[in-house]
Amino acid sequence: GQNIDQPTEMTATEGAIVQINCTYQTSGFNGLFWYQQHAGEAPTFLSYNVLDGLEEKGRFSSFLSRSKGYSYLLLKELQMKDSASYLCAFDSGGYQKVTFGTGTKLQVIP
Amino acid sequence: EAQVTQNPRYLITVTGKKLTVTCSQNMNHEYMSWYRQDPGLGLRQIYYSMNVEVTDKGDVPEGYKVSRKEKRNFPLILESPSPNQTSLYFCASSLSLGYGYTFGSGTRLTVV
Numbered sequence: 001g002q003n004i005d006q007p008t009e010m011t012a013t014e015g016a017i018v019q020i021n022c023t024y025q026t027s028g029f030n031g032l033f034w035y036q037q038h039a040g041e042a043p044t045f046l047s048y049n050v051l052d053g054l055e056e057k058g059r060f061s062s063f064l065s066r067s068k069g070y071s072y073l074l075l076k077e078l079q080m081k082d083s084a085s086y087l088c089a090f091d092s093g094g095y096q097k098v099t100f101g102t103g104t105k106l107q108v109i110p
Numbered sequence: 111e112a113q114v115t116q117n118p119r120y121l122i123t124v125t126g127k128k129l130t131v132t133c134s135q136n137m138n139h140e141y142m143s144w145y146r147q148d149p150g151l152g153l154r155q156i157y158y159s160m161n162v163e164v165t166d167k168g169d170v171p172e173g174y175k176v177s178r179k180e181k182r183n184f185p186l187i188l189e190s191p192s193p194n195q196t197s198l199y200f201c202a203s204s205l206s207l208g209y210g211y212t213f214g215s216g217t218r219l220t221v222v
Contacts, residue, residue: 033210042200043153045210087153091207097168098143098211102152 002026004101006088011107012078020073020104022088032064032071033089037103043087046073075106083108112137116201116214123191123221131186131217133201141204142184143168143211144176146197153200159184191221 003025012018024032031050035043049055049064049071061074073086085103092099114135123129135142143158145168155168157176165176173195175187184203188195198218202211 031207035210042213042215043211044213048208048210050208089153097158097166098155098207099169100145100153100155102150 002092002099004088004090004099006086006101006104008102009105009107011109012075014078014080014108014110016078017074017076018078018106020075020086020088020106022071022073022101024069024071024088024090024101026069026090026092026099028092029066030091032062033087033091033098034060034062034071034073035087035089035100036084037087038084046086078108080108080110082106112212114201114203114212114214116199116217118217119215120218121220123219125192125221126190129188129191129219131188131199131201131219133184133186133214134182135184135203135212136182137203137205137212138181139203139205139212140181141206142178143202143204144174144184144186145200145202146170146195147200147216148197156186156199191219193221195219196221 006022034046037043047062054063059076085105087103089100144156145153154170159165159178201214204211
Protein backbone atom coordinates (compact mmCIF):
# COMPACT_ATOMS: atom_id res chain seq x y z
CA GLY A 1 0.00 0.00 0.00
CA GLN A 2 0.89 3.64 0.16
CA ASN A 3 1.93 5.44 3.32
CA ILE A 4 3.62 8.63 4.43
CA ASP A 5 4.95 9.31 7.93
CA GLN A 6 6.03 12.61 9.39
CA PRO A 7 6.15 13.90 12.98
CA THR A 8 2.95 15.49 14.20
CA GLU A 9 4.48 18.50 15.93
CA MET A 10 7.85 20.19 16.37
CA THR A 11 9.04 23.25 18.24
CA ALA A 12 12.12 25.28 17.36
CA THR A 13 13.67 28.59 18.36
CA GLU A 14 13.75 31.72 16.24
CA GLY A 15 17.04 31.95 14.35
CA ALA A 16 17.76 28.23 14.66
CA ILE A 17 17.72 25.41 12.08
CA VAL A 18 15.05 22.71 12.02
CA GLN A 19 14.80 19.51 10.01
CA ILE A 20 11.40 17.96 9.30
CA ASN A 21 11.59 14.33 8.25
CA CYS A 22 9.27 12.35 6.01
CA THR A 23 9.32 8.66 5.15
CA TYR A 24 7.13 7.06 2.52
CA GLN A 25 6.18 3.68 1.09
CA THR A 26 4.64 3.33 -2.33
CA SER A 27 4.79 0.93 -5.24
CA GLY A 28 5.03 3.72 -7.79
CA PHE A 29 7.04 6.87 -7.19
CA ASN A 30 7.89 9.85 -9.33
CA GLY A 31 8.78 12.68 -6.95
CA LEU A 32 8.36 14.21 -3.50
CA PHE A 33 6.67 17.52 -2.67
CA TRP A 34 6.82 19.83 0.30
CA TYR A 35 4.07 22.35 0.98
CA GLN A 36 3.62 24.96 3.69
CA GLN A 37 0.19 25.60 5.19
CA HIS A 38 -0.49 28.41 7.65
CA ALA A 39 -3.45 27.94 9.95
CA GLY A 40 -6.72 28.68 8.17
CA GLU A 41 -5.07 29.04 4.79
CA ALA A 42 -4.45 26.97 1.68
CA PRO A 43 -1.21 25.02 1.20
CA THR A 44 1.51 26.70 -0.83
CA PHE A 45 4.12 24.85 -2.87
CA LEU A 46 7.69 24.83 -1.54
CA SER A 47 9.63 22.18 -3.46
CA TYR A 48 9.55 19.10 -5.66
CA ASN A 49 12.40 16.56 -5.65
CA VAL A 50 12.75 13.92 -8.32
CA LEU A 51 16.44 13.09 -8.04
CA ASP A 52 18.40 12.04 -4.97
CA GLY A 53 20.18 14.80 -3.16
CA LEU A 54 19.72 18.22 -1.65
CA GLU A 55 18.05 21.15 -3.39
CA GLU A 56 18.35 24.58 -1.86
CA LYS A 57 15.95 27.49 -2.22
CA GLY A 58 16.94 30.36 -0.02
CA ARG A 59 16.33 29.50 3.63
CA PHE A 60 14.57 26.26 2.67
CA SER A 61 16.25 23.09 1.42
CA SER A 62 14.75 19.71 0.59
CA PHE A 63 16.50 16.35 0.46
CA LEU A 64 15.43 13.08 -1.15
CA SER A 65 16.73 9.52 -0.95
CA ARG A 66 14.68 7.36 -3.30
CA SER A 67 16.33 4.11 -2.20
CA LYS A 68 15.50 4.78 1.45
CA GLY A 69 12.04 6.27 0.90
CA TYR A 70 13.13 9.29 2.89
CA SER A 71 13.01 13.05 2.56
CA TYR A 72 13.55 16.03 4.81
CA LEU A 73 12.84 19.74 4.70
CA LEU A 74 15.49 21.94 6.26
CA LEU A 75 14.56 25.43 7.40
CA LYS A 76 17.41 27.78 8.31
CA GLU A 77 17.39 31.08 10.20
CA LEU A 78 13.92 30.39 11.49
CA GLN A 79 11.49 33.27 11.66
CA MET A 80 8.23 33.56 13.58
CA LYS A 81 6.34 33.55 10.27
CA ASP A 82 7.65 30.02 9.61
CA SER A 83 5.18 28.72 12.22
CA ALA A 84 2.94 26.58 10.05
CA SER A 85 2.20 23.01 9.07
CA TYR A 86 4.58 21.41 6.58
CA LEU A 87 3.07 18.77 4.33
CA CYS A 88 5.04 16.04 2.65
CA ALA A 89 3.49 14.42 -0.45
CA PHE A 90 4.50 12.08 -3.25
CA ASP A 91 3.16 11.49 -6.73
CA SER A 92 2.78 7.93 -7.84
CA GLY A 93 3.91 8.52 -11.40
CA GLY A 94 1.97 10.49 -13.95
CA TYR A 95 -1.66 11.52 -13.95
CA GLN A 96 -1.49 13.91 -11.01
CA LYS A 97 -2.31 11.34 -8.34
CA VAL A 98 -0.66 12.99 -5.36
CA THR A 99 -0.78 11.54 -1.84
CA PHE A 100 -0.22 13.79 1.17
CA GLY A 101 0.98 13.04 4.67
CA THR A 102 -0.87 14.43 7.67
CA GLY A 103 1.61 17.27 8.09
CA THR A 104 4.05 18.48 10.73
CA LYS A 105 2.95 21.47 12.78
CA LEU A 106 5.99 23.62 13.47
CA GLN A 107 5.93 26.18 16.22
CA VAL A 108 8.70 28.78 16.25
CA ILE A 109 9.26 30.34 19.66
CA PRO A 110 11.25 33.48 20.55
CA GLU B 111 -3.77 37.80 -10.81
CA ALA B 112 -3.14 34.08 -11.29
CA GLN B 113 -5.46 32.20 -9.00
CA VAL B 114 -7.80 29.33 -8.28
CA THR B 115 -11.24 30.52 -7.20
CA GLN B 116 -13.60 28.35 -5.19
CA ASN B 117 -17.14 29.15 -4.22
CA PRO B 118 -18.68 29.22 -1.74
CA ARG B 119 -16.13 29.72 1.07
CA TYR B 120 -18.55 28.46 3.69
CA LEU B 121 -21.63 26.30 3.31
CA ILE B 122 -24.01 24.70 5.78
CA THR B 123 -26.51 22.29 4.23
CA VAL B 124 -28.82 19.47 5.19
CA THR B 125 -28.41 15.77 4.52
CA GLY B 126 -29.51 14.76 1.04
CA LYS B 127 -29.69 18.20 -0.54
CA LYS B 128 -27.61 18.22 -3.71
CA LEU B 129 -24.88 20.84 -3.87
CA THR B 130 -22.08 21.97 -6.16
CA VAL B 131 -18.83 23.60 -5.18
CA THR B 132 -17.38 25.55 -8.08
CA CYS B 133 -13.70 25.83 -8.95
CA SER B 134 -12.18 27.98 -11.66
CA GLN B 135 -8.57 28.73 -12.59
CA ASN B 136 -7.26 31.47 -14.88
CA MET B 137 -3.79 30.02 -15.53
CA ASN B 138 -4.65 27.73 -18.45
CA HIS B 139 -3.57 24.73 -16.37
CA GLU B 140 -4.37 21.28 -17.72
CA TYR B 141 -4.29 19.51 -14.37
CA MET B 142 -6.89 20.04 -11.67
CA SER B 143 -7.73 18.19 -8.50
CA TRP B 144 -10.06 18.15 -5.51
CA TYR B 145 -8.94 17.39 -1.96
CA ARG B 146 -10.66 17.22 1.39
CA GLN B 147 -8.78 17.99 4.58
CA ASP B 148 -9.78 16.52 7.93
CA PRO B 149 -7.98 16.74 11.30
CA GLY B 150 -5.59 13.84 11.77
CA LEU B 151 -6.14 12.59 8.22
CA GLY B 152 -4.48 15.30 6.19
CA LEU B 153 -5.30 16.10 2.59
CA ARG B 154 -6.98 13.26 0.74
CA GLN B 155 -7.50 13.35 -3.02
CA ILE B 156 -11.10 12.97 -4.18
CA TYR B 157 -10.84 13.29 -7.96
CA TYR B 158 -8.34 14.63 -10.41
CA SER B 159 -8.38 15.66 -14.05
CA MET B 160 -5.63 15.63 -16.63
CA ASN B 161 -7.52 17.66 -19.22
CA VAL B 162 -10.98 18.43 -20.59
CA GLU B 163 -13.24 15.36 -20.35
CA VAL B 164 -10.46 13.33 -18.66
CA THR B 165 -11.01 12.62 -14.97
CA ASP B 166 -10.10 9.85 -12.56
CA LYS B 167 -10.78 8.80 -9.00
CA GLY B 168 -8.46 9.68 -6.17
CA ASP B 169 -8.36 7.96 -2.80
CA VAL B 170 -11.81 8.96 -1.48
CA PRO B 171 -14.22 9.37 -4.44
CA GLU B 172 -17.33 7.82 -2.88
CA GLY B 173 -20.23 10.24 -2.69
CA TYR B 174 -18.68 12.78 -5.07
CA LYS B 175 -18.86 13.54 -8.76
CA VAL B 176 -16.85 15.89 -10.94
CA SER B 177 -16.94 17.16 -14.48
CA ARG B 178 -14.42 18.89 -16.73
CA LYS B 179 -16.28 20.34 -19.66
CA GLU B 180 -14.01 23.37 -19.95
CA LYS B 181 -10.34 23.69 -19.15
CA ARG B 182 -10.81 26.40 -16.54
CA ASN B 183 -13.66 24.84 -14.52
CA PHE B 184 -13.73 21.73 -12.35
CA PRO B 185 -16.88 21.62 -10.19
CA LEU B 186 -17.33 19.15 -7.31
CA ILE B 187 -20.83 17.74 -7.00
CA LEU B 188 -22.32 16.09 -3.92
CA GLU B 189 -25.51 14.42 -5.12
CA SER B 190 -26.75 13.44 -1.65
CA PRO B 191 -24.50 14.93 1.04
CA SER B 192 -24.12 13.13 4.35
CA PRO B 193 -22.64 14.33 7.67
CA ASN B 194 -19.41 12.38 7.05
CA GLN B 195 -18.75 14.74 4.14
CA THR B 196 -18.41 17.64 6.55
CA SER B 197 -14.89 18.82 5.79
CA LEU B 198 -12.62 21.51 4.38
CA TYR B 199 -12.39 21.15 0.60
CA PHE B 200 -9.61 22.45 -1.62
CA CYS B 201 -9.47 22.71 -5.36
CA ALA B 202 -6.03 22.85 -6.95
CA SER B 203 -4.50 23.21 -10.39
CA SER B 204 -1.05 22.81 -11.87
CA LEU B 205 0.81 23.39 -15.12
CA SER B 206 2.74 20.19 -14.54
CA LEU B 207 3.77 18.15 -11.50
CA GLY B 208 7.15 19.81 -11.11
CA TYR B 209 5.56 23.20 -10.57
CA GLY B 210 3.34 21.97 -7.76
CA TYR B 211 -0.28 22.76 -7.18
CA THR B 212 -1.84 26.19 -6.79
CA PHE B 213 -4.65 25.78 -4.27
CA GLY B 214 -7.90 27.66 -3.95
CA SER B 215 -8.82 29.30 -0.63
CA GLY B 216 -10.94 26.36 0.46
CA THR B 217 -14.61 25.64 1.08
CA ARG B 218 -15.69 24.72 4.59
CA LEU B 219 -18.72 22.47 4.25
CA THR B 220 -20.96 21.40 7.11
CA VAL B 221 -23.67 18.80 6.50
CA VAL B 222 -26.28 18.52 9.26
